[in-house]
Amino acid sequence: MIQLKVNGASHQFDGDPEMPLLWYLRDSLDMTGTKYGCGMGLCGACTVHLDGAAARSCSTPMKDAAGKSVTTIEGLSAHGDHPVQQAWKSNNVPQCGYCQSGQIMQAVALLKDKPKPTDRDIDEIMQGNICRCGTYQRIRAAIKQAAGVKA
């Protein structure tokens, strides 16, 4: 039996310990804000926070989430008003929006490590997150806005 916390609530899991956290969130808990994109940690659509650090839930087996605290996009803020979410909205970042949960979760983790990121920092940390619609320059602008650094 695997115990973990998801967005502050305790859960128990007795399925296949190799099953990635992504599918537990989506299929078992019906938290579909975390997206499948590649299944190999290549695209970042499934990004969540594991004990506060960004993690690819598609490549995190449930056994590795045991005893940990998971935050998903649904748990990032009570009213969708985390400063990063606000910056995303004020820049009209999303097009299709599918990748944006992962982008936002990655950006929150970035700003935690580097509150005033440079362009290079943003490239380095965000390049794991693919946006096929091509919203990158607005993502960059939103991150800078949330960080209060010059665009």
Add this chain to the structure above:
Amino acid sequence: MSTINLVSRRGFLERFVSAGALIVGVPLLQQGADGAEVDNAPFHPSVYLGIEPDGTVVIIAHRSEMGTGIRSVLPMIAADELDADWKRCRVEQAIGDPKYGDQNTDGSCSITNFHTAFREAGATARTVLENAAATKWNVPAGECHVKLHEVVHAPSGRKAGFGELVAIAAKQPVPKKEDLKFKSPSEYRYIGKDRPIIDLEDLCTGRGKFGIDAKMPGMVYASIEHPPVFGGKLVSVDDAEARKVRGVQQTLTMDGLKLPYGFQPLGGVAVIADNTWAAMQARKKLKIEWDLGPNAAYESEAYKKQLLDTARKPGKVVRNAGDVDAEFARGGKVHEASYYVPLLAHAPMEPPAAVAEFKDGKVLAYAAVQDPQAAQDIISKTLGIDKKDVTCRVTLLGGGFGRKSKPDYVAEAAILSKKIGKPVKVTWSREDDLHFDYYHSVAGMYMKAATNEKGRPTAWLQRSVFPSIGNMFGPNADYAAGFEMEMGWINVPYDIANQRAENGPVKNHVRIGWLRSVSNIYHAFAVQSFTDELAAAANRDRVEYMLDLLGEPRKMNMKEDGPHLAKAGDKMDQFPLDTGRWRRVIEVAAERSGWASKKSSQGHGFGIASHWSFNTYVAAVVEVDVDQRGQLHIQRVDIAADPGKIINPDRVNAQFEGAAVFGTSLTLMGEITAMDGKIQQSNFNNYPVARMSEAPLKTHVHIIPSNETPAGVGEPGVPVMAPAICNAIFAATGKRIRELPVKKTKLV
């Protein structure tokens, strides 16, 4: 005669509005000569708008949302004309139904084809409400005016909200279309202004529901192993090991394709499980014997050679002006070049996914589809049930780019549900998505020109060879379809006396389908690269040279002026190719990028390209750096576009910003290849798309102010990118890229 309805035939709108609502339906079709008779037809495909007794305006969005903002922007047009308060409007997504008209959200035509009807819907509702207020207050209708969700009688100062007028409005005579009055542009509240899309909040909080997120009670999860080669068939399967996987319920075989392929599912073996993961894992344990079928020898390198060889031979003439051969025979300076663009995959971030339930002879599906009517169609054909018995509810689409107008995956869910008697969710893995796409066609082009002493062409010959999308819908489509030739091939508007365009034959071996801007991608790459080559050979400024080739501003109706093709598109009358507008975007891109003052140097180059597609004129200036290791960085893109009148500038900008990235992906790194009939790419590690650090650092979008008919926005930004980037690379390095993707060429 007007056929606008205050709809009493409202049954099919029951999901969206309450019983007491006023419903306006504005027909999309042209009316017949006998208005009354047409009026009695059971349904006209219409735009529908409802007003609830509480005053809420309900607008039905019948086009699919895949990131363009269309399901927000079309309703905004109606809301503006009604002068409704957008905060008190609710958008409802239509199910697939011919009553809504064409729902295939494809071809960058939603605003072009529907903006008028949405304006009429808003204006009709406004007129009816004003008339209702006049009746209520017993005053002349001309004294009552809608202002921000209220009708106001200025002389007396009386006001009434929409809701309190609904009951009276339903009894008002229906205004005739020709009597409708429209706002002047200065009165627009939403049109021409930046407004957030209705889904913005959901998309920033994880609440947006995509096809892959849909659920139905009692649903099971399916993952399907398709034949590894297109046209292959299942011989036998041993599922013993697969069924041992925890959570697996059963496996099922699915029938293979029959000609013509259309949007049929590929067939194969499905694993049904308690969750997606178990289904995907168990699939790997299936032991399957396939008959690989007629395409098992398909191999991309040999096919490329075949395309390029064929392009060097005379093909079918699709456009001919003057006498190219006589001019070439005259001698003089002749230039030749061959260009190649490989197969490309759509790779939307959300892979194909759908949920369907077959119950009591009917199907209900939730799906991320660009065309829910096509989903109804293929499900009804596959299951042998009436189209009316197929309900397709459209979710948000996690990207589409043309892939999701082909609903094979929705049919898979319906087929499996019928077989097992439960709702089934089908989720394609990324590997499935890349192995079994409807690929953007691989193409070979050959270009030849003779030039005079100024380097200006006196004869221009262009040949293309590529497998046609027509192969999906009929046998032996060895030559391109008319619509493919219209995409930047038979309508190169250069002012050159002798011009010929040809198309050569080739057999097809994979599923082919339209991808964002379709044939324009390879056509623009060849034409705009070759133009740059000629300018370079003449040592002339690229902007000046391009303008010279375009010649004096003129309008070309390509049906009459240019191509000698059996079937040219109807829109050529509505949208003549205007070389004046084309010139203007080049001039604006040059001006706004500072072209005249920018000089290319070793490792640092500027390139320009221009193109016309989906009736929109686009020019792009691209600035690249190539460092000493050959690493390429796109520092800046300036895109000038003239798409006619625009509705939501922010979303228009976003589409061109996105197109710059999409175009960068296909230019620098996009390539699908086959070996022994099997596609060799499987995920983003071997089918890379542009990441943040590879995308243009900054894209500036310059929209030409215009009151022309709205044209396309979603696709037209893509075709200019490959030639503009490659022309910039030439300026920076002297290396001419004639084969995409760029990554195959060492830049230093």
